[in-house]
Amino acid sequence: MSESVHTVATLPTARQPGCPFDPPAELTDARRHGPISRYPFPDGHEGWLITGYDLVRSVLADSRFSSRKELMFHHPLIDYTGVEVPPAAPGEFLLMDEPQHGRYRKPLVGKFTVRRMRQLTERVEQITAEHLDAMEKAGPPTDLVTAFATPIPAIMICELLGVPYEDRGYFQKQVESFMSGETSDEDLMAAYTATQTYLAELVAAKRANPTDDVLSDLTDSDLSDEELRGMSLILLAAGLDTTANMLALGTFALLRNPAQLAALRVDPTLADQAVEELLRYLSVAKTFMRTALEDVELGGQTIEAGTAVILSYNTANRDPERFADPQVLDLRRQDGGHLAFGHGIHQCLGQQLARVEMRVAFPALVNRFPTLRLAVAPEEVGLRPETADIYGVKSLPVTWDV
């Protein structure tokens, strides 16, 4: 017998004015009622919303909850009535369960180890320094998103995959189109198709002339061209936008917390901890979905087979039962274990790369420009809507003394 449970009527499409770093108030309020709420999807499906840390983590570790794309036919904010969601294309392993998921993830794991990514530190330092030099040369003001936050992860992921330098602008534009949360369905489809076509050509080129990169390495396996294309798409979609938004939104958060920013500037040993805290505090990958494959008892409720579950990573990372003063950005925080990279079989494959990029980029930025500040009022900084998969700022106008 299920206990009585709170219901969230609709999910918000924007955050509270003046609170750009906090999860939407409706979600925090839901967590106060308990870690699990009912959520009526716009298509009428009676689903669930999980906002508490322990329950989110336990669902992520539970193989009775599926990530299969064809089971995700309810959208938390959009009425999908009548829409048939096809299974994930070969290689798109983020949207698969075992054993299909493992077939694609396993050959990639060795390419993203802590050791492999540490070896890239020098390259990240070099790219970061080049972009800071360019900012200094052009002078203030500038948009930190285009001058710094987007190009650094874009160059790293393109180099890892072996996307030629001259194609990067085109590439970033397509990915930006399907991540912004403001693209029409038609443009979304066009960007997706253009990216697919481009990646198919890239895979063929690597097969014909392998170079020193992850994609070329993978052509020496039993994976088909179609599978390699799908894997590349997932890596790009997951690796470009996430880190870029962490860098830009993270800088915004540091500028709004000057004592924390100053601590990071004077203490280089703080970088690793600071990055973990920014990941927790901002949780840019804010919600993911799962579908129950069988009836599951969870938090005093029965989640029936076939029911959709929204996992709110950002409220889980602000759960006071897990983190002391969770609403405070404290770069010296000791209680780790955030869920910003997820948990379980789909836990972020690129997390070590993202960490290296952020550990280099944040301290380098705040040290190069000690007087860095917003060039507009904080409330004028444009934020992404909640319809975007990844949260962040649209642009971040900054200035500094010369």
Ligand code: HEM
């Ligand atoms: C700060 C930056 C990043 C954040 C916050 C982040 C967050 C996440 C999260 C939460 C998941 C789990 C999704 C789920 O549970 O369904 C995930 C999966 C994934 N991420 Fe990241 N990510 C970041 C950077 C990257 C980078 C740089 C790459 C690639 C180079 C990457 C590649 C992936 C891949 C391939 C998956 C799917 C793993 C699987 O299904 O087994 N991510 N990421």
